[in-house]
Amino acid sequence: MALIKEEGTLFEIENPQKQAVKLPPISVPFKRPTQFRESALGLPQVSEIDVIRHYTRLSNLNYNIDTGLYPLGSCTMKYNPKINDEIAALDGFKNTHPFQPALLSKGALEVLARLQELLAELTGLPYVCLQPAAGAHGEFTGVKVIRAFLTKNGNPRKKMLIPDTAHGTNPATSALCQYEVVRVPNGPNGYLEVSDVEKLMDENTAGIMITNPNTLGLFEKNIVEVCKVIHSKGGLVYCDGANFNAIMGWSKPGEVGVDVMHLNLHKTFSTPHGGGGPGAGPIAVNAQLEPFLPIPRILKKNHETVLSYNAPHSIGSVRLAYGNFLVLLRALVYTLTMGRDGLKQASSAAVLNANYILHHLKNYYYLPFGKTCMHECVFTDKKQNESGVKTIEIAKRLMDYGFHPPTIYFPLVVPGAMMIEPTETEPKHELDRFIEAMKSISIEAKEKPALVQNSPHTVFVKRVDEVSAAKKPVLRDGKKNIF
Amino acid sequence: MRYIPNTGQIFESMLKEVGFQSTEELFSTQIPKPAQFKGELALPLGASELELRNYFKNLADKNFSNPQKNFCGAGIYFHYVPSIVDNLSSRSEYLTCYTPYQAEISQGTLRHIFEFQTYLSSLTKMEVANASLYDGSTAFAEAVLMAKRIYPQRKNVLISKALHPEYKKVAITSTNQFGLEFLEINTLSSGKTDLRALSTALDNDTLAVCLQSPNFFGVVEDLSELSKILKPINLPPLSVVVIAEAMSLALYEPPGSFDVDIVCGETQSFGNYPGFGGPGVGFFTTKEKYVRNMPGRVVGQTLDGQGKIAFCLTLATREQHIRREKATSNICTNQGWCALRSTIYLSTMGSTGLREAAEICYSNAHYAAEKLCGVRNIKLAFAGDFFNEFVIEISDLNNRFQNALNKGIVPGIPLSRFGANPNQLLVTTTELHTKQNLDDLVESLGE
Numbered sequence: 001m002a003l004i005k006e007e008g009t010l011f012e013i014e015n016p017q018k019q020a021v022k023l024p025p026i027s028v029p030f031k032r033p034t035q036f037r038e039s040a041l042g043l044p045q046v047s048e049i050d051v052i053r054h055y056t057r058l059s060n061l062n063y064n065i066d067t068g069l070y071p072l073g074s075c076t077m078k079y080n081p082k083i084n085d086e087i088a089a090l091d092g093f094k095n096t097h098p099f100q101p102a103l104l105s106k107g108a109l110e111v112l113a114r115l116q117e118l119l120a121e122l123t124g125l126p127y128v129c130l131q132p133a134a135g136a137h138g139e140f141t142g143v144k145v146i147r148a149f150l151t152k153n154g155n156p157r158k159k160m161l162i163p164d165t166a167h168g169t170n171p172a173t174s175a176l177c178q179y180e181v182v183r184v185p186n187g188p189n190g191y192l193e194v195s196d197v198e199k200l201m202d203e204n205t206a207g208i209m210i211t212n213p214n215t216l217g218l219f220e221k222n223i224v225e226v227c228k229v230i231h232s233k234g235g236l237v238y239c240d241g242a243n244f245n246a247i248m249g250w251s252k253p254g255e256v257g258v259d260v261m262h263l264n265l266h267k268t269f270s271t272p273h274g275g276g277g278p279g280a281g282p283i284a285v286n287a288q289l290e291p292f293l294p295i296p297r298i299l300k301k302n303h304e305t306v307l308s309y310n311a312p313h314s315i316g317s318v319r320l321a322y323g324n325f326l327v328l329l330r331a332l333v334y335t336l337t338m339g340r341d342g343l344k345q346a347s348s349a350a351v352l353n354a355n356y357i358l359h360h361l362k363n364y365y366y367l368p369f370g371k372t373c374m375h376e377c378v379f380t381d382k383k384q385n386e387s388g389v390k391t392i393e394i395a396k397r398l399m400d401y402g403f404h405p406p407t408i409y410f411p412l413v414v415p416g417a418m419m420i421e422p423t424e425t426e427p428k429h430e431l432d433r434f435i436e437a438m439k440s441i442s443i444e445a446k447e448k449p450a451l452v453q454n455s456p457h458t459v460f461v462k463r464v465d466e467v468s469a470a471k472k473p474v475l476r477d478g479k480k481n482i483f
Numbered sequence: 484m485r486y487i488p489n490t491g492q493i494f495e496s497m498l499k500e501v502g503f504q505s506t507e508e509l510f511s512t513q514i515p516k517p518a519q520f521k522g523e524l525a526l527p528l529g530a531s532e533l534e535l536r537n538y539f540k541n542l543a544d545k546n547f548s549n550p551q552k553n554f555c556g557a558g559i560y561f562h563y564v565p566s567i568v569d570n571l572s573s574r575s576e577y578l579t580c581y582t583p584y585q586a587e588i589s590q591g592t593l594r595h596i597f598e599f600q601t602y603l604s605s606l607t608k609m610e611v612a613n614a615s616l617y618d619g620s621t622a623f624a625e626a627v628l629m630a631k632r633i634y635p636q637r638k639n640v641l642i643s644k645a646l647h648p649e650y651k652k653v654a655i656t657s658t659n660q661f662g663l664e665f666l667e668i669n670t671l672s673s674g675k676t677d678l679r680a681l682s683t684a685l686d687n688d689t690l691a692v693c694l695q696s697p698n699f700f701g702v703v704e705d706l707s708e709l710s711k712i713l714k715p716i717n718l719p720p721l722s723v724v725v726i727a728e729a730m731s732l733a734l735y736e737p738p739g740s741f742d743v744d745i746v747c748g749e750t751q752s753f754g755n756y757p758g759f760g761g762p763g764v765g766f767f768t769t770k771e772k773y774v775r776n777m778p779g780r781v782v783g784q785t786l787d788g789q790g791k792i793a794f795c796l797t798l799a800t801r802e803q804h805i806r807r808e809k810a811t812s813n814i815c816t817n818q819g820w821c822a823l824r825s826t827i828y829l830s831t832m833g834s835t836g837l838r839e840a841a842e843i844c845y846s847n848a849h850y851a852a853e854k855l856c857g858v859r860n861i862k863l864a865f866a867g868d869f870f871n872e873f874v875i876e877i878s879d880l881n882n883r884f885q886n887a888l889n890k891g892i893v894p895g896i897p898l899s900r901f902g903a904n905p906n907q908l909l910v911t912t913t914e915l916h917t918k919q920n921l922d923d924l925v926e927s928l929g930e
Contacts, residue, residue: 006791007594010830021565021836026843027918028850033703033868037736041834042605051567051830055595059576062591066575072584079486080579083532088758089569092543097555098760099896100547101888107545108759121525133617133761136813140657147660162808172813176628178660181808219513250510252520270486274820275592276582276780277615278762294656316656320558320620320649321760333539339529342484348506349487352497355509359501372501372512399588407584427488428497456587462788464586469785469797473774475611476601477784 005460007057010044011479020048061460062275063404069430073376073407073419074167074215076245076267078350081337084271084330093329098321102307109305112298112322115282115332122343123241123261124254125284129293131323135242138262138281139173139209141294144315145260145285146206146236147177148292152313157206157235163192164413165214167240179206186413190216190369194225207235212253213243215411215419217354217373219251227257236260236289244268245423246351246375249344260285269331280327294318349424350375353431357420360435364442368414376421380414389445389452391416396463397444397455401437484529546759551920553893556872556911557699557901558619558647558727559760560752563840563914565831568754572824582780582816586795587787592819593794596782599826606732606829607746608739609768614780615822616765616814619749620650623693623725624657625767625778625812626745630691630721631661632776632811637690637720639664643676645698647727648901663690674702674865674874682712685720695725695748696738699901701848701872701909702865703731706741714742721745729753729766730913731870733841745769754828755821764821774798778812843914844871847921851912854925861928864907872911874898877928880906887927894928 046054063070070077088094096108116128132138143160150156160179162171164186171181182200187193197208208230212220220226227237239253239261245268253261265271266279273279285293291313299308338346351374358367358377365379381391395405395418407419422431445452456462484490489497503509511519530538547553550561572578576591583589583596596614603612616622627640640658642651644667655665668681676694685692692713696704706724713719724738726748738746751763769777775798783797832840848871855861855875864874877883880897887894895910912921 009598014833016835018833019835020567020831020833023563023836023839023843023914024917026846028846028921030842031846031849032842033734033845033870035736036734037732039608039736039740040605041733041837043602043829043832043834043837045833045835046830048567048831051827052571054830055571055827056574058591058594059571059574060591061589061594062576062580063585063588064576065579070581072581075581077581081486083535085573085578087535087539087543090539090543092540092546092548094756094758095548095550095553095561096546096759097553097561097757097893098559099555099557099900100553100893104547104888104893105759107542110542110545118526124520133621134814134816136815137617137621140813144656144660168807168810169813169815171808172810175808175810176660176813213513219515219518221513221515221518224515224517247514249524250520251514251518255520256518272578272820273581274578274818275580275589275596275823276819277617277816278818278821279816316659317649317652318621318656319653319761320618320647320763324617324761325759326756327762333535336527336530336535336538337532338484338486340524340526342487342529343526344524345484345487345490348510349489349494351509351513352494352501352506353489355501356497372509374513395585396587399585404588405585424487424489428493459587461587461590461791461793464787464793464795465785466586466795466797469783469795470800473611473781473797474784475597475774475781475797476604477597 004057007054009477009479010046010050010054011477013050014044014046016045018045018047020046020051068403069422069426069434070404071406071420071422073421074242076421076423078270078423079425080270080272081334084333087333088326088329094326108325109298111329111332113300113305115328116298118335119263119282119284122248123284124252125261125286127290127293128282128284130282130328131294131319132281132283133319133324134277134279135262135264135281136169136173137318138283139169139240140176141318142238142260142262142283143173143177145289145292146238148313148315149289150206157204159205161200161205161208163210165216165411166209166211167215167242170209170240174209190218192220192222192226194222194229197226197229201229201233201235203233205235207237209238209240211240211243213246213374216369216378217376218370219374223256242267243375246347248347250347254286260289265327265331270334271327271330278324278327280324280331346424353422353424353426356431357422357435361438364439376419378414379418381416384442384445387446387449389449391418393453393455394441397441397452398437399456400458403434403437547893550915552891554895554910554912554924555893557896557909558749559757560728561757561913561915562730562752564754567831568824568827571827572820577823578820583796586793590794593782595823595826597784597794599822600782602826602829603766603768606737607768608737609746610771611774612766612768613777614782615817616767616779617818618761618763618765619727620653622747622765622767623650624654626723626747627654627658627691629776629778633721634690637688638662639666639689641666641668641681641684641689641692643668643694643698645670645676645700646693646695646725647699650725673867674700675704675867678705678708678712689720691721691723693723695727697728697731697870700865700874701869702867703735703870706738710741728870730841730844733837734845734870750825753825755824762818762821764818764825776811779814780817840914847912847916848873851910851921851924855928858925858929871913872909874907874909876906877908878906880908883928890927892924892927894924
């Protein structure tokens with residue numbers, strides 16, 4: 001615990017005499033280029049204890065999973081097992097070079113091949129590429145694969161259907177892949193309706209990007225029929241697997257009609273979010289799309305794992321080497337720790353935990369869709385609006401109760417949305433505390449709205465002014481002016 | 484299951500409280516029958532920590548992982564990682580938090596990203612830096628995409644033949660849906676890009692000119708010459724300089740001193756392990772005037788309700804969760820934790836330490852190159868100045884490479900891997916190598 005609540009910058013305490021590192025003396029004749037850098041590097045000169053104190057104090061300003069419930073909807077903030085990090089720190093993995101001979105990297109290649117197999121089984125899509133570095137990167141790779149497939153069949157087509165309940169990355173990805181985005185409204189109950197898809201799908205549309213379960217926390221109940229409609233017009237179905245944590249062992253997208261999907265290993269497969277990365281967003285595809293996967297492919301041949309570059313129809317590469325290997329490794333450790341029994345149980349408990357919250361809060365907050373949900377539930381601030389209290393204020397007030405707020409104002413189709421995803425790793429007593437906090441806030445909103453509106457009160461940093469930050473951006477420390 | 488606390492009776496009682504007799508009943512309210520998976524997953528049962536430790540130790544031992552006997556580079560480098568980088572970065576407060584959407588309880592993350600931006604601005608001498616991107620290769624692809632946003636009507640990208648072939652491949656894969664034309668500019672006998680040829684190839688349809696320095700062959704490019712070529716042009720194409728070995732920034736005048744528009748690349752060298760190629764840290768810097776065209780997350784300084792300095796994510800109106808299909812890119816994360824490692828590393832090294840490490844790299848590489856050139860049938864492939872990697876030509880490379888492997892040394896990367904001359908070997912040295920390591924390398928490639 002840091003008792004000091006204000007931490008300056010390292011530039012304020014730097015001194016040219018200080019040094020936090022000692023390098024060995026040069027053991028060969030000293031040489032330097034004839035023209036070397038004259039401008040300052042601009043790094044602070046401090047001692048080791050200064051660095052330790054600085055980053056330890058800064059760390060104390062962060063909320064994190066190890067201290068409490070982190071109910072960010074669609075982010076799957078589950079516990080990150082420590083054994084994953086221990087394995088990823090083994091010398092034999094972290095000090096392996098991607099371009100050393102494959103014969104000297106057999107263990108690393110085996111890790112990749114094994115993970116591919118397990119993800120194929122879970123998704124029902126037999127061909128996996130581990131190269132994408134994050135979910136959005138997986139989407140991009142998947143849509144490029146779709147584009148390549150359609151191009152080879154004569155026409156890449158012009159449009160892509162995107163339900164309103166999709167993640168924001170889906171339309172951005174489609175646009176990046178040169179598809180015109182066609183919005184599909186969700187039906188009155190929050191589901192994608194077959195008739196809407198039928199109306200919009202045509203032979204100039206590449207397909208559809210479906211987030212399933214969707215961002216309302218609902219499993220698309222018409223998914224099988226929707227896939228048929230898309231396929232009947234020669235299109236392909238992309239599934240955004242960011243919410244895969246809800247369905248492991250309960251539904252296989254490949255068997256439902258999905259042609260290609262990505263998984264977020266930093267969500268469902270427990271690798272640490274790290275303050276926003278590194279992630280990993282592998283994609284899985286069916287047989288017709290396999291020829292288009294990025295290279296190198298990692299293949300099993302006679303019990304040997306080999307790298308294959310022989311793929312004339314491949315879209316190319318989306319990242320250097322083989323992807324975020326140390327993240328992929330952590331996900332493999334997790335998958336083997338959980339096994340077939342544990343993964344299915346994880347989805348069961350994740351869905352039950354979300355329904356438990358939904359059940360206990362539905363009389364306090366407005367529930368726009370559904371009576372039950374998958375792994376997350378979406379409420380709004382409609383009831384609290386009556387006393388002038390808004391979602392953002394409820395979110396900030398939760399901090400006073402010791403909780404990270406849920407995802408707010410998303411999905412965009414739900415005004416004032418609060419999207420709550422507890423995950424399976426939350427014990428019941430933590431859920432109960434969270435429920436009590438949310439109930440209290442709903443009462444405060446009615447009786448003492450100003451208390452909620454001016455929150456947070458107990459957090460060291462008060463409401464941060466995001467508007468001014470964007471008007472006149474200050475993106476680096478002005479104390480060190482090297483220009 | 485030890486990661487799932489609500490099991491057995493707790494689970495059953497919660498289920499009843501919510502109104503269901505069984506998990507199947509709960510799931511069937513959501514998943515329609517035809518979409519349900521009825522079988523059993525063909526995966527092993529969950530394993531214990533002890534079993535997994537053995538399994539993975541065994542796999543790890545199958546990999547060659549001795550940095551002092553490994554001379555591979557090409558965008559991924561073995562450098563010294565101070566002990567405190569591992570220690571501080573492994574704190575749960577950094578490892579188990581998410582994107583700092585809620586600024587009031589994420590100041591730790593926001594502060595270290597702001598420091599990362601500050602350090603990268605300083606090191607490259609560029610006005611603005613973002614919060615990091617996936618890796619160097621995707622950062623380069625984003626640079627081409629940004630140039631395309633600025634010049635939507637133009638089609639041509641001039642790209643040096645000495646730019647990392649995998650970076651180039653990623654950029655082509657990421658942009659070919661726009662019908663861009665990548666025109667390759669050859670290298671001279673010095674190993675530098677032929678800037679005269681580049682100058683000739685320039686026309687009104689060129690949207691970007693792209694170099695890497697030090698380039699893929701290790702040779703340092705002439706960036707002042709590049710700026711002279713572009714200066715007289717009205718509405719010049721964007722100049723993009725890739726830095727794949729960030730350590731070189733400590734020793735050479737940075738691209739920002741030569742009026743370059745975008746400097747991007749990889750900072751894995753700063754505090755991150757090679758890790759079989761990932762995760763790394765892509766960085767992206769540009770001029771202030773382009774800030775609203777820049778891809779990726781950015782942290783800005785502002786004030787909190789008490790008037791104290793505070794930080795938050797900013798310029799979000801470029802981003803996908805708000806702009807959807809009109810966003811500057813589909814990216815919604817950075818490489819937060821790896822960027823943190825780079826930031827702690829740079830704070831630890833300081834200007835002096837970083838300069839010293841770069842000088843050792845340079846001295847080691849030049850010592851090794853000189854000694855290698857004394858071996859029969861080995862010569863330097865290029866005449867230009869290099870930083871910490873260089874290409875040698877060996878007439879019977881295959882044999883000698885195999886001999887070195889037999890002696891327990893990986894002497895570099897045969898460039899045939901990247902489709903180049905089969906007699907060429909890219910050799911990389913860093914401050915991790917002692918004189919003895921370098922002498923062993925030279926000996927291992929002898930006849």
